Amino acid sequence: xxxxxxxxxxxxxxxxxxxxxxxxxxxxxxxxxxxxxxxxxxxxxxxxxxxxxxxxxxxxxxxxxxxxxxxxxxxxxxxxxxxxxxxxxxxxxxxxxxxxxxxxxxxxxxxxxxxxxxxxxxxxxxxxxxxxxxxxxxxxxxxxxxxxxxxxxxxxxxxxxxxxxxxxxx
Amino acid sequence: xxxxxxxxxxxxxxxxxxxxxxxxxxxxxxxxxxxxxxxxxxxxxxxxxxxxxxxxxxxxxxxxxxxxxxxxxxxxxxxxxxxxxxxxxxxxxxxxxxxxxxxxxxxxxxxxxxxxxxxxxxxxxxxxxxxxxxxxxxxxxxxxxxxxxxxxxxxxxxxxxxxxxxxxxxxxxxxxxxxxxxxxxxxxxxxxxxxxxxxxxxxxxxxxxxxxxxxxxxxxxxxxxxxxxxxxxxxxxxxxxxxxxxxxxxxxxxxxxxxxxxxxxxxxxxxxxxxxxxxxxxxxxxxxxxxxxxxxxxxxxxxxxxxxxxxxxxxxxxxxxxxxxxxxxxxxxxxxxxxxxxxxxxxxxxxxxxxxxxxxxxxxxxxxxxxxxxxxxxxxxxxxxxxxxxxxxxxxxxxxxxxxxxxxxxxxxxxxxxxxxxxxxxxxxxxxxxxxxxxxxxxxxxxxxxxxxxxxxxxxxxxxxxxxxxxxxxxxxxxxxxxxxxxxxxxxxxxxxxxxxxxxxxxxxxxxxxxxxxxxxxxxxxxxxxxxxxxxxxxxxxxxxxxxxxxxxxxxxxxxxxxxxxxxxxxxxxxxxxxxxxxxxxxxxxxxxxxxxxxxxxxxxxxxxxxxxxxxxxxxxxxxxxxxxxxxxxxxxxxxxxxxxxxxxxxxxxxxxxxxxxxxxxxxxxxxxxxxxxxxxxxxxxxxxxxxxxxxxxxxxxxxxxxxxxxxxxxxxxxxxxxxxxxxxxxxxxxxxxxxxxxxxxxxxxxxxxxxxxxxxxxxxxxxxxxxxxxxxxxxxxxxxxxxxxxxxxx
Numbered sequence: 001x002x003x004x005x006x007x008x009x010x011x012x013x014x015x016x017x018x019x020x021x022x023x024x025x026x027x028x029x030x031x032x033x034x035x036x037x038x039x040x041x042x043x044x045x046x047x048x049x050x051x052x053x054x055x056x057x058x059x060x061x062x063x064x065x066x067x068x069x070x071x072x073x074x075x076x077x078x079x080x081x082x083x084x085x086x087x088x089x090x091x092x093x094x095x096x097x098x099x100x101x102x103x104x105x106x107x108x109x110x111x112x113x114x115x116x117x118x119x120x121x122x123x124x125x126x127x128x129x130x131x132x133x134x135x136x137x138x139x140x141x142x143x144x145x146x147x148x149x150x151x152x153x154x155x156x157x158x159x160x161x162x163x164x165x166x167x168x169x170x
Numbered sequence: 171x172x173x174x175x176x177x178x179x180x181x182x183x184x185x186x187x188x189x190x191x192x193x194x195x196x197x198x199x200x201x202x203x204x205x206x207x208x209x210x211x212x213x214x215x216x217x218x219x220x221x222x223x224x225x226x227x228x229x230x231x232x233x234x235x236x237x238x239x240x241x242x243x244x245x246x247x248x249x250x251x252x253x254x255x256x257x258x259x260x261x262x263x264x265x266x267x268x269x270x271x272x273x274x275x276x277x278x279x280x281x282x283x284x285x286x287x288x289x290x291x292x293x294x295x296x297x298x299x300x301x302x303x304x305x306x307x308x309x310x311x312x313x314x315x316x317x318x319x320x321x322x323x324x325x326x327x328x329x330x331x332x333x334x335x336x337x338x339x340x341x342x343x344x345x346x347x348x349x350x351x352x353x354x355x356x357x358x359x360x361x362x363x364x365x366x367x368x369x370x371x372x373x374x375x376x377x378x379x380x381x382x383x384x385x386x387x388x389x390x391x392x393x394x395x396x397x398x399x400x401x402x403x404x405x406x407x408x409x410x411x412x413x414x415x416x417x418x419x420x421x422x423x424x425x426x427x428x429x430x431x432x433x434x435x436x437x438x439x440x441x442x443x444x445x446x447x448x449x450x451x452x453x454x455x456x457x458x459x460x461x462x463x464x465x466x467x468x469x470x471x472x473x474x475x476x477x478x479x480x481x482x483x484x485x486x487x488x489x490x491x492x493x494x495x496x497x498x499x500x501x502x503x504x505x506x507x508x509x510x511x512x513x514x515x516x517x518x519x520x521x522x523x524x525x526x527x528x529x530x531x532x533x534x535x536x537x538x539x540x541x542x543x544x545x546x547x548x549x550x551x552x553x554x555x556x557x558x559x560x561x562x563x564x565x566x567x568x569x570x571x572x573x574x575x576x577x578x579x580x581x582x583x584x585x586x587x588x589x590x591x592x593x594x595x596x597x598x599x600x601x602x603x604x605x606x607x608x609x610x611x612x613x614x615x616x617x618x619x620x621x622x623x624x625x626x627x628x629x630x631x632x633x634x635x636x637x638x639x640x641x642x643x644x645x646x647x648x649x650x651x652x653x654x655x656x657x658x659x660x661x662x663x664x665x666x667x668x669x670x671x672x673x674x675x676x677x678x679x680x681x682x683x684x685x686x687x688x689x690x691x692x693x694x695x696x697x698x699x700x701x702x703x704x705x706x707x708x709x710x711x712x713x714x715x716x717x718x719x720x721x722x723x724x725x726x727x728x729x730x731x732x733x734x735x736x737x738x739x740x741x742x743x744x745x746x747x748x749x750x751x752x753x754x755x756x757x758x759x760x761x762x763x764x765x766x767x768x769x770x771x772x773x774x775x776x777x778x779x780x781x782x783x784x785x786x787x788x789x790x791x792x793x794x795x796x797x798x799x800x801x802x803x804x805x806x807x808x809x810x811x812x813x814x815x816x817x818x819x820x821x822x823x824x825x826x827x828x829x830x831x832x833x834x835x836x837x838x839x840x841x842x843x844x845x846x847x848x849x850x851x852x853x854x855x856x857x858x859x860x861x862x863x864x865x866x867x868x869x870x871x872x873x874x875x876x877x878x879x880x881x882x883x884x885x886x887x888x889x890x891x892x893x894x895x896x897x898x899x900x901x902x903x904x905x906x907x908x909x910x911x912x913x914x915x916x917x918x919x920x921x922x923x924x925x926x927x928x929x930x931x932x933x934x935x936x937x938x939x940x941x942x943x944x945x946x947x948x949x950x951x952x953x954x955x956x957x958x959x960x961x962x963x964x965x
Contacts, residue, residue, distance in 0.1 A: 035646060035765040038695035039751045047744075047757055047765040052404045054757045054765055056745035084746045140747075 004102045008124075010095035010131060011078055013060050017095060018134045019124070026081045028094050031074035045090055050079065057088040063139055064119065080136050087140050100124045100131065108132075183224050184277055185387050190217045191266045191273075198259050198266070205254040214262075215244045221269065232282045233272045239294040240265045246298055261297055265290065392485065395446055402435075402442045403635060403740035409435040410737065410761035439635065439738075443484070450528045450537070451479030453492045457499050461524060464503045471510050471521035472503055478528035483535055487629060490609045491537070494602040498539045498625050499524065501599070506543030506623050516620060518542065534653065535631060540624035546617040548574045555580065575615050579603040607772065610653060638739045638768065640760070641717060642732040644697035647766040649739050649758055650717060654771040656725065658733055659716040666714040673921070673928065679716060679727055680923040686718065689778040690729045691769075694753065721775040728774070737761070741768060753777055805905045806931075807884070808924060811857050812898035816929045818922075821903055823934055825887040828894065829880050844894065846885075853883065853894045859937045860930075886934055893938060 008019030009028075034046030034057055045059045057077065061068060069075060075090040101124075108120045119139050124131040194217045201210050222237035240262055246252040268290050275283040409431055416428040458474045465472040483491075507513075507522030514520055527538040552566045555577050561569070569577075578599050606613045611629030630636065630653050638649040639658075659681065661669060670679050670688065677688040716727040739758040748754065752773035760766050806818040807827075830844050835853070837843070842853045883894040904924060920931045 033764060035757075035767065037748055037751070037754070037767065038644075038646075038697050039753060040748055044747050047767075049759050049763050049765050052407060052759060054742045054744070054759065056747045058747070087745065087747075 005099050006102070008098050008100055008131065008133070009078070010098050011076065011091040012093045012095060013064065013091050014066060016132055017129055018060075018091070018132045019098065019100070020078075020080070020134050020136045022097055024080055024136050026079040026086055029077040029079060029088075031076060031090075048077065048088055050086060050088075053086060055079065055086050055088050057090055058140060059090045060139065061090070061092075080140065082137070082140055089136070089139065098126070098131065100126070105133070180228060180276065180280065183228055184273055187221050187224065187269070187273055190221050191270055193217060194266050195263065198262055201254065202256060202259045208248075211244070211248055211254075215241070215248060218244060230272070230276065230282050232285075232287050233269055233276075235291055236265055236268055236272070236287050236294075239291045239298075243294050243298050252298070258297055261294060265294065390445070395442075395485075398442050399446065402439050405435050406439060406635060406738060406740055407759050407761075411763060414761040443635075444482075446485045447482035448485055448488050449480045449482050450488065450535075451476075453488060453495060454479055454526060457496065457526065460496060460499060461503055464500055465507075468504060469509055470503065470507055472507055472524055473521050474524045474526065476526045481528035481530060481535060483629070484631060487535075487609055487631075490605060491611075491627070491629065494605045494613075494627075495537070495539070497599075497602050499526075502539060502541040502543065502623065502625075506541035506545075508544050512544075516544075530631075534628050537627040537629070538624055539627075540622055542622040545619040545621055545623055546575055546578070546615075547619075551575070551577050572616075575617050578615065579613070610651065635738055635740050637736055638758075639717065639736050640734040640766065641691070641715075641728075641730040642734060643691040643695065643730045645731075646697070647734065647760060647764075648691070648730075649737075649766050649768040650719070650728070651755070651768065651771065652736065654719045654721055656718040656720050659718060659727070660733075661714040661716065663713070670714065671928065680926060681718065681727070683923050684725075685921070685923055685928075686716075686725060686727045688716065688727045688729055689774065691774075692729075692731070694774055694778050719771050719775075721772045724775065726775060726778075728769075728771075739766075739768070805903060806924065807903055808901040808929065809856075809882070809884070809897040810899045810901060812855065812896075813857065814898070815857075816901075816927055817856065817860075817897075817932050818904075818924055818929050819884070819932050819934045823886065824884055825892060826885040827900060828883045828885055830883060832879050832881060835881070844883075846892075846894070849892075851883075851885070851892060851894045853881075853896055855896045856884075856932070859895065859934075860932060884934075886938060888935075888938065895934065895938075 007022040009022050009025045010017055010019045011028075012018065029050075032048055034048045036046045037044055043058050043062045045057045045062075048055050048057055059068075059075070069092065073092070075092060076094045078089045078091055078094070079086050080089055104124045104126065105122050106125060107122050108117055109123060119135050121133040121135045124133065194214060197210055197214045197217070201207065201214060204210065218237055218241050222234055222241055225231075225234035225237060243252070243258065243262070247254050247258065252258070268287060272282055272285075272287075275281065275285070412428045412431060416425050419425070454476055461472050461474050502524055503522075507524065508516070508518075510520035513522065523542045525538070525540045525542075527536075527540075529536050548571060552561070552569065552574055555561045556563060556566050560577070560580050579602070580600060603613055606627055606629065609629060611627055613628075614626045615623065616626070617623040637652040639652060639655055640647050640649055642648075659679070661679075670677055672678070673685070677690075678685045679688055680686070715730050715733050717730055717733065718725060718727050737760075739760075741756045742758060743756055744751075744754060753770055754767045755770035755773070756768045757765050758768055805821040807821045807824055808816070808818050810816055828846070830846075834844050835842050836845070838850065838852070843850045844853060845851070882897050882900055884897055884900075885892055885894050902925070922929055922931055
């Protein structure tokens with residue numbers, strides 16, 4: 001890497017500060033009402049209307065395995081650019097865009113073991129805090145793969161479909 | 171062919187011919203620069219050929235002659251008998267202009283006009299011959315191309331001029347005398363570099379066509395139309411939002427403006443929609459050819475008839491149904507229509523008729539593909555399905571005609587005797603079905619032995635903007651595509667309590683005598699019902715809203731918290747995270763800017779397994795009957811069994827109803843009999859016939875004589891043989907349309923709601939034939955005995 005510094009868009013969940021590359025962030029939005037999606041994976045909080053585009057909102061807290069925010073809290077929405085269109089990542093607070101130096105980067109420390117480590121690419125040791133570099137693609141991609149496994153929802157529809165098929169044959 | 175159609179074809183021809191000629195111009199110029207480009211030459215050849223072909227087809231003989239001459243010239247060039255000289259290029263360009271002139275005449279008068287084009291033809295022909303002869307005069311100072319070859323440009327120049335002048339006078343009405351002059355120039359002033367001149371010629375030609383038909387048509391990128399469609403979608407959403415706000419704003423001006431916005435949006439929407447519409451004829455056109463080739467392979471004679479070619483459909487839908495349609499047509503030819511010999515043997519015309527029909531109905535498009543062939547062999551289908559383990563033997567025996575016909579849509583079922591390259595691999599019909607369902611359509615088949623088969627496809631007009639019913643469940647709104655919607659039912663308080671029943675664990679509602687399986691949306695989506703204070707009636711009972719839906723030919727009722735309104739919605743796809751949820755077809759944005767999910771009715775039906783739950787839970791066997799299919803009126807005899815089950819049999823199969831005093835019962839072997847009209851009538855309890863089915867049992871020999879003093883007997887006669895079926899009590903004779911819902915188990919044909927009570931329908935005929943066959947035999951053997959008895963009585 002020739003470039004010795006990197007611009008990160010920062011945001012916070014609980015008392016962790018995260019950053020993703022600025023170019024991956026399309027925009028940041030205040031919380032807006034969303035439509036819940038029944039039967040959806042746990043990490044999907046709902047759908048929002050982004051100027052006529054329907055965007056899936058993924059709760060970073062849930063994705064990280066953290067408890068839900070207290071009722072009444074209104075998360076902020078970081079709209080990420082992905083190959084499949086925009087996806088919203090719900091976070092507690094939005095921070096500044098920080099320019100960080102390469103030499104301050106370190107792989108994820110073991111102390112972060114309570115977070116879902118597959119999402120964390122490393123940590124920048126800033127003077128005032130630790131800035132966790134979030135793997136945005138991973139956060140979203142794994143939410144997709146998880147869509148097939150979670151909770152009670154997936155088993156029943158499958159058997160239902162099977163029944164319907166059997167019935168149809170009759 | 172009607173005048174109208176003829177006009178359309180001519181218009182199309184004009185547009186195409188103009189296009190071809192324009193391209194021809196360009197290609198000729200390019201060819202002039204690089205004369206040794208076979209591909210380019212081939213393309214030029216093709217263009218001329220295409221125009222010629224179309225002229226011939228439409229009977230424009232003069233133009234055809236001109237085109238033909240050019241074609242001959244080009245073919246010589248192509249076969250390298252002639253060198254491609256600027257003179258030839260010039261002549262060909264001149265021909266293009268001549269043809270444009272003719273086209274202008276056709277457009278104005280519908281005819282070619284009386285102009286004599288033979289000089290043009292003659293000049294072309296002369297060029298052809300000129301190539302054979304050694305070039306007479308040396309070429310005047312040469313353009314690089316001309317230098318290499320030894321053409322006779324000087325010789326041709328004078329020849330060329332007059333014919334090229336001809337078109338100038340031909341479209342006399344046109345104020346563009348410059349047209350022919352320009353192409354003439356390079357020839358007369360041969361040394362001048364030719365390219366600019368034809369270019370100059372092309373330009374006025376362009377002007378000349380300012381009013382030509384080709385200018386009223388544009389070729390537009392489909393991507394652009396898609397984008398426009400999306401934008402219109404957005405506009406529709408914005409309009410919906412404005413309309414929602416309008417009543418809240420106390421401003422005359424605003425409400426008038428929003429009304430106007432509403433109108434304009436609607437018009438714009440239909441306009442943009444129209445740009446995407448294509449007549450179904452576009453894909454049908456190819457079918458006669460498919461049929462012809464296939465018929466040839468199969469050694470059959472088939473004539474194709476079409477109706478409703480101009481029925482229009484959205485482009486995306488046209489694309490989507492192309493393959494399924496072709497497949498169905500192939501199927502009709504291959505499986506349906508017989509060979510000429512077979513047809514004659516069965517008294518039909520030697521040539522089979524394949525009839526395609528399309529029409530609009532209720533916001534949908536119906537397409538029918540029918541043949542007058544041999545129809546489907548249900549037994550063959552059933553045995554094939556059995557062989558492939560697609561159904562059980564029991565199902566095969568019980569299956570209705572229509573269900574059996576629909577078996578062909580199962581994967582892996584083909585009744586073709588051998589696999590050909592035409593069909594018989596057993597893939598196809600299921601793909602047809604899937605593809606059609608993918609675009610929200612349904613396909614159905616009807617067949618009559620020896621009379622033919624009809625496939626019916628119903629598809630929506632467009633996919634992008636659809637009318638939908640908005641419902642609320644658990645506090646969220648959901649959109650139900652109108653295409654699946656049949657009706658709405660609202661039950662209040664006691665009605666809800668009384669009229670929703672549980673049959674074998676599944677809730678059903680009686681809708682005009684039909685049993686309608688119910689699906690609770692909240693339950694399917696695993697959401698909590700929101701408290702609905704507004705729905706609470708006086709008796710504190712919650713009203714039940716049932717949305718009656720049809721999916722895959724089956725009806726079910728979707729119970730929702732609240733039914734709102736219908737709205738035009740714009741279908742938007744769901745993100746990758748939610749693709750796996752079959753209950754949703756997409757999402758849309760509502761008037762208030764919030765997102766609402768669009769329900770996938772088929773997905774929900776499958777998830778809830780409405781089709782099977784009513785009986786699956788009881789027997790673990792998938793049943794055969796559909797809720798909506800047996801809806802014909804029937805006269806039924808209603809009775810109670812001795813253990814209180816409510817049953818019905820068609821009155822038509824009942825010979826008589828009798829009552830016998832208990833004392834008259836007698837015993838014959840292990841059976842109970844009664845003397846009846848001078849004969850011995852064997853008796854059997856209906857419960858014994860159907861199997862006790864969890865009733866009281868009571869299959870002992872004494873069962874008939876169990877309780878009451880009088881026994882009620884339904885006399886059933888088959889041929890000369892009769893048996894008496896003992897029932898508990900005769901209730902009524904009713905005449906009503908009965909929809910069979912499900913089959914509970916083998917002996918019961920199904921159940922239905924009769925007089926608002928759930929009633930089992932008994933197939934007495936089948937029962938007596940199978941289970942009761944021995945009894946009929948008994949009667950057979952007792953005939954002599956009866957005679958003896960009578961004799962005894964006489965004595």
